[in-house]
Amino acid sequence: MTGNLAVLPTRSEEDFRYADLAALAPLWPVTEQRIVVPAGETGSVTVIHSGSDALVRDIAIDLGAGAQFSLYVLSAGEASGRIAVRVILQAGAQFHLGAAQLAGGDATAEIVTRVVHAAPGAVSRQVVRSVAAGRGTVNYLGKVLVEKGADGTDGAQSVRAMLLDRTATANARPELEIHADDVKCAHGCAVGELDAGALFYMAQRGLPPEIAKRLMLQAFVAEALAGAQNEAVLQDQARAALEALL
Amino acid sequence: MLIIDNLHAAVADKPILKGLSLTINAGEIHAIMGPNGAGKSTLGYVLGGRPGYEVTGGTVTFQGQDLLAHEPHERAAMGLFLGFQYPVEIPGVSFVQFLRESLNAQRRSRGEEPLSGGEFLKLAREKAALLKLDMDMLKRPVNVGFSGGEKKRAEMVQMGILDPTLAILDETDSGLDIDALRIVGDGINAVMRRADKAVLLITHYQRLLDYVKPDFVHVLAGGRIVRTGGPELALELEERGYEDVAA
Numbered sequence: 471m472t473g474n475l476a477v478l479p480t481r482s483e484e485d486f487r488y489a490d491l492a493a494l495a496p497l498w499p500v501t502e503q504r505i506v507v508p509a510g511e512t513g514s515v516t517v518i519h520s521g522s523d524a525l526v527r528d529i530a531i532d533l534g535a536g537a538q539f540s541l542y543v544l545s546a547g548e549a550s551g552r553i554a555v556r557v558i559l560q561a562g563a564q565f566h567l568g569a570a571q572l573a574g575g576d577a578t579a580e581i582v583t584r585v586v587h588a589a590p591g592a593v594s595r596q597v598v599r600s601v602a603a604g605r606g607t608v609n610y611l612g613k614v615l616v617e618k619g620a621d622g623t624d625g626a627q628s629v630r631a632m633l634l635d636r637t638a639t640a641n642a643r644p645e646l647e648i649h650a651d652d653v654k655c656a657h658g659c660a661v662g663e664l665d666a667g668a669l670f671y672m673a674q675r676g677l678p679p680e681i682a683k684r685l686m687l688q689a690f691v692a693e694a695l696a697g698a699q700n701e702a703v704l705q706d707q708a709r710a711a712l713e714a715l716l
Numbered sequence: 717m718l719i720i721d722n723l724h725a726a727v728a729d730k731p732i733l734k735g736l737s738l739t740i741n742a743g744e745i746h747a748i749m750g751p752n753g754a755g756k757s758t759l760g761y762v763l764g765g766r767p768g769y770e771v772t773g774g775t776v777t778f779q780g781q782d783l784l785a786h787e788p789h790e791r792a793a794m795g796l797f798l799g800f801q802y803p804v805e806i807p808g809v810s811f812v813q814f815l816r817e818s819l820n821a822q823r824r825s826r827g828e829e830p831l832s833g834g835e836f837l838k839l840a841r842e843k844a845a846l847l848k849l850d851m852d853m854l855k856r857p858v859n860v861g862f863s864g865g866e867k868k869r870a871e872m873v874q875m876g877i878l879d880p881t882l883a884i885l886d887e888t889d890s891g892l893d894i895d896a897l898r899i900v901g902d903g904i905n906a907v908m909r910r911a912d913k914a915v916l917l918i919t920h921y922q923r924l925l926d927y928v929k930p931d932f933v934h935v936l937a938g939g940r941i942v943r944t945g946g947p948e949l950a951l952e953l954e955e956r957g958y959e960d961v962a963a
Contacts (some may be wrong), residue, residue: 670766671804672814675874676792676822685817689808689857 475499485554488609488641490578493524493550500526509534509560514699516542517553518707519579524549530556533563535589542698543569543581546711550578557585559592567596570694570708573606573638574715580609587620587650594624599694600631601687602638603715613645614657620650627657632664632690634715680716687712717742717779717914718882724773724939725755725762731772732758734939740882740914747917747925749950750936751958756918757801759936760886764798765791779881792818793825795881797874799888801918803867806858811870812840814858815877822878843876847903864891872903883908884916889924901927922954935961 478498479486507513511534519525525547533539537560545551550573557565571579585594600608614625631640644657664686672682688709695704718740725733732755740746750756761769763776765788776783783791806814820830831839844851847869859867868888875883885904889897905928908915917928925933925947933949934941935958943949943961953961 665804666767668804668806670764670788671800672806672818673788674764674792674798674800675815675818675878676789676825677814677818678789678821679787681817681821682789685809685814686806689806692808 485582485611488578488607488611489552489580490524490550490607493578494526494552497524497526500528502528502530505529505531505539507531507533507537507539510536512538514540514542516698516700516704517544518704519543519545519547519551519553520707520711522548525551525553527553529554531558531565533557533559533565533592535561536563538564540566540568540697542695542704543567543571544695544704544708544711545569545579545581546572546708546714547579548575548577550580552578552580552582554582555584557583557594559585559587559589559594561589561591563589563592565592565594566697567594567598568694568696568698569596569598569610570691571598571600571608571610572602572691572708572711572715573600573608574603576605578607578609580607580611582609583612585612585614585625587614587616587623587625589617590620590650591622592620592624594626596627596629597694598627598629599691600640601634601691601712601715602631602640603634605637605639606715607639607641609641611641611643613647614655616646616648616650616653616655618649621652623648623650623653623655625653625655627659629657629659630690631661632687633661684712684716687716718783718916719777720763720774721776722774723759723762723771723776725758726770726772727758727768732939733762735774736936736940737774738934738941740916742914743911744931745909745915745917745928746932746934747919747930747950748934748936748941749919749953749958754936755939756936757886760798760884760918763791763796763884764788789821790825792878792880793822797878797880797883799868799871799875799883799885801887801890803859803862803871805860805862807860809858810856811854811858812837815840815854815874819878839877840873843873843907846876846906847873848899849873865893865896868892868900869896869903872900872907876903876907879907881912882914882916884918886918887920888917889919889921897924898927900924904928922950925950
């Protein structure tokens with residue numbers, strides 16, 4: 471991913487492989503939003519995509535030494551949405567991404583991240599929980615790049631997607647590129663349906679399947695938004711968006 | 717209360733239950749014992765209605781109704797509780813929320829008023845105390861981070877809250893130390909030993925039966941009940957082993 475892209479890329483571009491280009495075209499080119507968090511300072515941003523308009527965001531975040539930043543995303547538009555995030559972490563900086571994506575209808579919700587550990591001892595966490603229904607598509611394309619000399623890096627990507635219908639799609643591509651030593655990088659990625667064993671357990675206690683399913687999905691999505699500053703409001707919005715998919 | 721007649725069931729096309737018959741009347745406690753692979757857990761799952769456990773023959777009548785015609789959640793509302801051998805963890809869903817929703821779903825389907833938050837918490841607190849389970853544990857996600865013994869005690873707390881007519885308890889004694897076994901045994905007696913209720917204990921060992929005295933003991937082998945007796949049969953099994961007694 472390079473800086474501002476004047477021309478909308480095609481699907482041959484890796485980071486646009488699963489994008490809804492038709493929805494992005496009218497919004498292109500997109501202006502980069504730049505966030506600089508000076509050394510030792512903290513910051514937080516929440517991005518919410520809702521309603522019937524498509525959304526494209528391109529966010530570049532520079533974190534100084536020891537800076538801390540958290541980005542929360544609730545992507546639940548009726549139209550497609552794409553949020554691209556580039557983060558550069560200096561020594562000891564901390565970055566947290568918590569993202570919930572809910573896509574139904576024909577919408578594509580996608581998050582594309584590039585997290586660069588440029589100096590030693592930085593920590594990055596990405597927690598992405600996605601739910602797709604109907605012919606909806608949810609994408610996560612995330613790269614963690616650990617540059618030479620960024621020893622002691624701790625980077626984790628936890629990406630899970632649930633498909634509510636056989637016609638829904640999830641694409642997940644967590645990537646690691648490591649050029650340093652003594653690095654702890656974990657990535658977990660799973661696409662699936664709700665745990666049948668848990669559904670039976672809940673049914674056996676008297677919960678009708680639709681309520682059991684709803685409880686499990688609410689918990690699944692809530693995990694991504696845990697710890698957000700405006701968490702209660704965000705969780706309410708996420709629950710409402712989920713309700714619309716069920 | 718429960719009449720199982722010539723029940724046949726298969727899992728992944730493999731026959732497990734092969735003509736099992738058993739009648740349980742109100743006020744009775746039955747124990748089913750048997751070697752590994754005899755079909756004990758399958759019986760519990762079939763009665764609970766677990767997907768993948770296919771009934772290939774026979775009938776099950778519960779409270780005068782065709783049990784097998786009902787969905788798992790409907791069976792629960794009819795008063796059937798299945799205590800799991802391996803209780804399932806459900807991240808992000810608290811016990812309190814889960815149980816209140818479950819109980820109220822059961823109540824609604826029986827035409828009863830749902831319990832308010834306050835009423836439910838009072839009930840949950842009472843049942844947790846009975847099983848000596850810290851109420852704070854019920855505020856945590858369902859079974860997540862619980863030890864084996866805590867999960868089994870939590871199962872019994874759930875049974876106390878849901879107040880079933882028939883409890884089928886699948887190896888509720890496994891994973892329990894001696895003290896926990898006594899607490900769980902006392903809990904089963906307190907909740908279920910009543911003239912209008914019944915219990916089916918599925919177990920490998922005699923030790924739970926020291927605390928929950930069965931009226932009948934059955935030996936399950938090869939998918940059928942091969943012997944029935946009183947509590948003395950459990951002692952005989954403990955002494956002589958299944959192979960000898962079931963033969």
